Amino acid sequence: MATHHLPGDPPVPLILRRSARARRISLRISSLDGRVTLTLPKSLPERAALAFAEEKADWIRSHLEKHPETVEAGFGTVLPVDGQNRVVERAPGRRIQLDAGRIAVPGDNPGRVLQRYLKELARNRLAEASDFYAARLGKSYSRLTLRDTRSRWGSCTADGGLMYSWRLILAPPAVLRYVAAHEVAHLQEMNHSAAFWAVVERLYGQYEAPRAWLRENGAGLHRYRFGE
Template identity: 65%
Template sequence: MGQHSLPGNPPVPLQMRTSARARRITLRISSLDGTVTLTRPRGVSERAALDFARDKEAWLRGHLANQEDAVSVGLGVRLPIEGLARRVEAGQGRRVRLDGDRVLVPGPEERVAARLLGFLKTHARSRLAEASDRYSARLGRGYARLTLRDTRSRWGSCTADGGLMYSWRLILAPPEVLEYVAAHEVAHLQEMNHSAAFWALVTQLYGPYQAQRRWLHREGAALHRIRFT
């Protein structure tokens, strides 16, 4: 991946990558850290890709200017956990605890973000495993494994051999959103597509899902702006 930039005040750093799958030049702005990735198909020159970026400079700078600042987790910061804004405060004992609109994190201040991240991943696995077990039982199909990642482009996926993958950041969203994503991915155990039959199956497993899907489209990017490092 090459390092380039658009000149100006300030310059816009670009990460240029070449993709054998790409059919056209694309620009993508990461909602997590604002990184701009310029992707060109194999066979397209760097100059052509940079010309494309220059043509889109006004659009690019506008989106970067409108992007909200990242939130660095630490004592006193409020962040959503299961959809409820909770203030991070120092705790006692050895375990992270949820206490109403607070999350209590014991230990030295410099370890707060790391300890909270570990707690959230464990909490996410528990909630997602419970939901996946419940929906797969309704479907009558088991899944092979469950893994958590910090994916930017999708909230979940299902492999052909029955593996379920979820973003651990779903634990930050309201519980009904996490439940919808679990039902969505479990439905793929039977329907590996997004056909009318698939969406009917999601409705059968979960119920009306449109509000939860809209929430992810509207609010999901903000969850990726929460940083634990």
């Protein structure tokens, strides 16, 4: 993959991806984070794809206006952790300090340090919730992995592997626990039938509110960048 920019104010990053199966140029804007991807045949020159993007510039920008602006995590950034807004500050020592209203980070470049910390915090919270719901269900899972998924908040494999988006640590705790209950329920029902939703309700309780929160606010969790 290669990254170019659509000229203008501001310039728009374009990701160019080649595919042996592509027969023509296709354009996709992620509904989660607004990333613009052009897929093109292997033999097509990049300049043709860039010219195609310029033809579609008005359409691209109109769609991007509907997405929240990207926020680069740094000192002074307001970052939700456990669904509570906290200001990123410089830590006086060598350890991250998470307090009400602030998260203090050591060093001069907090992005990567913050990301590692948030992933570990997410793993702890999701493991705790998964263990709780699995015990309640009387089932066990085989492993727990974290990813930065853009199409789903979690998944459950046929052999009992649970996967979650680490960005759930940015959501309210009730939302994180709902996703854990949802995926653990798949250990018994590998579908989204009425029987599955009955298991979710038995494990978690009334799940409509956290489910609605994800639909309305979930895309915003992808706006935060940590120096990737």
